[in-house]
Amino acid sequence: MSLNEAPMTALTDAQCRSLRALAALMIPADPATSMPAADDDAIFADILASLGRDASQVVAALDALDALAGGRFGDLAPAAQAAAAARLQAAGGPMVLALTRAVAQSYYRDDRVMRAIGLEPRPPFPQGHALEPNDWSLLDPVRARGPIWREA
Amino acid sequence: MVDTVDVLIIGAGAAGGAIAWSLADTRMRIVCLEQGDWMKPSDYPSNGRDWEARQLAEFHYNPNRRARDTDYPINEDDTPIKIANFNGVGGGTILYAGHYPRFHPSDFRVRSLDGVADDWPIDYVTLAPFYAENDRMTGVSGLAGDPAYPPKEPVMPPLPLGRSGTTLATGLNRMGWHWWPSDSAIASTEYEGRAGCINLGHCTGGCAQGAKASSDITYWPAAIRAGVELRTRCRVREITVNAEGMASGVVYYDADGVERFQAAEVVILACNGIGTPRILLNSVSGRFPNGLANSSGQVGRNLMFHPYAQIYGYFDAPQDGHRGPGNCIWSQEFYETDQSRGFVRGYTFEFTRGQGPVQAAITGMMTGRIPWGAGHHAAYRKLFGHRTGMVAICEDLPEEHNTVTLDPVLTDGNGIPAPKVTYRLSENSRRMLDHAVARGTEVLRAAGAHDVGHEAPLAVGGWHLMGTARMGTDPERSVVNEWGRSHDVKNLFVVDGSVFVTSAGVNPTCTIQALALYVADSMKRRLATLFE
Numbered sequence A: 001m002s003l004n005e006a007p008m009t010a011l012t013d014a015q016c017r018s019l020r021a022l023a024a025l026m027i028p029a030d031p032a033t034s035m036p037a038a039d040d041d042a043i044f045a046d047i048l049a050s051l052g053r054d055a056s057q058v059v060a061a062l063d064a065l066d067a068l069a070g071g072r073f074g075d076l077a078p079a080a081q082a083a084a085a086a087r088l089q090a091a092g093g094p095m096v097l098a099l100t101r102a103v104a105q106s107y108y109r110d111d112r113v114m115r116a117i118g119l120e121p122r123p124p125f126p127q128g129h130a131l132e133p134n135d136w137s138l139l140d141p142v143r144a145r146g147p148i149w150r151e152a
Numbered sequence B: 001m002v003d004t005v006d007v008l009i010i011g012a013g014a015a016g017g018a019i020a021w022s023l024a025d026t027r028m029r030i031v032c033l034e035q036g037d038w039m040k041p042s043d044y045p046s047n048g049r050d051w052e053a054r055q056l057a058e059f060h061y062n063p064n065r066r067a068r069d070t071d072y073p074i075n076e077d078d079t080p081i082k083i084a085n086f087n088g089v090g091g092g093t094i095l096y097a098g099h100y101p102r103f104h105p106s107d108f109r110v111r112s113l114d115g116v117a118d119d120w121p122i123d124y125v126t127l128a129p130f131y132a133e134n135d136r137m138t139g140v141s142g143l144a145g146d147p148a149y150p151p152k153e154p155v156m157p158p159l160p161l162g163r164s165g166t167t168l169a170t171g172l173n174r175m176g177w178h179w180w181p182s183d184s185a186i187a188s189t190e191y192e193g194r195a196g197c198i199n200l201g202h203c204t205g206g207c208a209q210g211a212k213a214s215s216d217i218t219y220w221p222a223a224i225r226a227g228v229e230l231r232t233r234c235r236v237r238e239i240t241v242n243a244e245g246m247a248s249g250v251v252y253y254d255a256d257g258v259e260r261f262q263a264a265e266v267v268i269l270a271c272n273g274i275g276t277p278r279i280l281l282n283s284v285s286g287r288f289p290n291g292l293a294n295s296s297g298q299v300g301r302n303l304m305f306h307p308y309a310q311i312y313g314y315f316d317a318p319q320d321g322h323r324g325p326g327n328c329i330w331s332q333e334f335y336e337t338d339q340s341r342g343f344v345r346g347y348t349f350e351f352t353r354g355q356g357p358v359q360a361a362i363t364g365m366m367t368g369r370i371p372w373g374a375g376h377h378a379a380y381r382k383l384f385g386h387r388t389g390m391v392a393i394c395e396d397l398p399e400e401h402n403t404v405t406l407d408p409v410l411t412d413g414n415g416i417p418a419p420k421v422t423y424r425l426s427e428n429s430r431r432m433l434d435h436a437v438a439r440g441t442e443v444l445r446a447a448g449a450h451d452v453g454h455e456a457p458l459a460v461g462g463w464h465l466m467g468t469a470r471m472g473t474d475p476e477r478s479v480v481n482e483w484g485r486s487h488d489v490k491n492l493f494v495v496d497g498s499v500f501v502t503s504a505g506v507n508p509t510c511t512i513q514a515l516a517l518y519v520a521d522s523m524k525r526r527l528a529t530l531f532e
Helices: A012-028 A040-050 A053-068 A077-091 A094-107 A112-114 A136-147 B014-026 B052-056 B110-115 B124-138 B162-175 B219-225 B272-282 B359-365 B374-385 B427-447 B509-525
Strands: B004-010 B030-035 B077-080 B228-230 B237-239 B247-253 B257-270 B308-314 B329-333 B347-352 B389-394 B401-409 B417-422 B452-455 B492-494
Touching: A012 A040, A012 A053, A012 A077, A012 A094, A040 A094, A040 B124, A053 A077, A053 A094, A053 B014, A094 B052, A094 B359, A112 B272, B004 B014, B004 B247, B014 B030, B014 B124, B014 B219, B014 B427, B014 B509, B030 B257, B052 B359, B124 B509, B162 B329, B162 B389, B162 B427, B219 B228, B237 B257, B272 B401, B272 B417, B308 B427, B347 B427, B359 B374, B389 B427, B427 B452, B427 B509
Parallel strands: B004 B030, B004 B257, B030 B228, B077 B417, B257 B492
Antiparallel strands: B237 B247, B247 B257, B308 B389, B308 B452, B329 B347, B347 B389, B401 B417
């Protein structure tokens, strides 16, 4: 078998509901700064479209969440969802990492979110970034100490 | 009729490019087979808004996660340090950070100085002119006068300190420790037709600006202009031998998966410390039943990584975040052996800048610093852009039980056995990592960090793959001689990190490329007697 042949996994409607509910629990809206929640329509559509290599681990995490909740996570009352999510987060591991990656990578590239955290919504290239001027006088004490390499 | 080339190079990475360029002036017919593609700068992640996500996917440095069809899988179940590489023209230099330190004179003499491992059969003085030539071809930014090194002259000014460098340098000065601007394979100004760095952000997804010196934009264009032929999407399965026990060519699969044979007078392996032993061990014949060039039994043994410790801190004042090249400054305060520390040899601190918005969120949530739920946004705002830190790159010593073998089940897309890595962290390395975490924490606190964290060993840190076809004068204890030629097969050479006798406590690419130039020079000086 080749690892390169591992298939991608699509989510069912029920799994989508669960993931959406979990995303909102992980990153809720912040009205004070006009930041949306991670279950915002545009952000959640991006999450679903971008699962990629994490899809199978995300599905496994949702299955684990159902088991922790004792039912389909997306269909539970908010308090029960919060309790199950907290238990999943506490368990940690690759499934939680995959969930975190899936939600964060789409949330923190949304235009509204980037502006809210003080970034321009643009790719790094071609504009690049400016850095502050150098103060190489900081090297003076290092120079004063002299060579430290070992003769061989 | 078989079309025989003079020199066949396997692998178009750091070493393959350097040796192809250097040998081109012989006017021999030189062909390189590379299993990956040419990279397009317009495809690199920093062209898009999803740049951090793509670095976690098709530009991830772990081949099993990246899983391009140009990659081969690696069984890494039995190693705490996972593999990082890239397959394509430029090889690992496509995704490397561009840290470009040389070895030190002491690194070639560890047995004589510290009573461990083996001395190299060559020394710093022998390699120095090739370091200088490689610096010129690559375009190295730095600052002359580093007290941790013999004199050397970088060809461009150093990369910027920025806020992070200034914060860290201040902490280092408070501790009274060595630091210096890092030698970096990143153009700080325009250089040889390449644009200077514009601080795009982390460089490890490939440089859209072309400022980072991956070998596809340094050696390879020059080699091709000089007549070298480079064939991409050609994956070598094995090296064949003739009745005289000489390498006769290679069997490979082309882009369509068709098995082909290329005859050659000389074969050069440049496939890194995992890819090279994989091909040698898969090149079994009646004459070489344990793999080619393996009469010593050393092929695939003595695998060395550089165990990494990552130490980071959060500061009240904003740092550089994702702006600027990751490379900044280094400290070699703890580089040379001091037995009172409880370990032999030493390490380099390489100071980095910060994280992009996505990585900051992932790291923060996975370490519990940024909660799920109501407190998420307040915690994120406090941490994002306020982190900086370092990695400690620890010298790993060769141990025969750390191996690359052929996996009995796992294969790549062409059915070639995948490599299996078996590695145990030594007690010496464990102590070195502990020391680095303690000292790194001290310097971050001295610099003003209010919250410090670490990971050691860094699980994803298997960037440097060394020692699995080591160099030496004794055919019973080494695979190649002091100028890279196989002891067993007189027309077979190895020029990648496999030949390293020891690992030093610095990134290997600069030394890999200098060694490739040195081996090429050794071959050219012996052309009339190359196989004797």
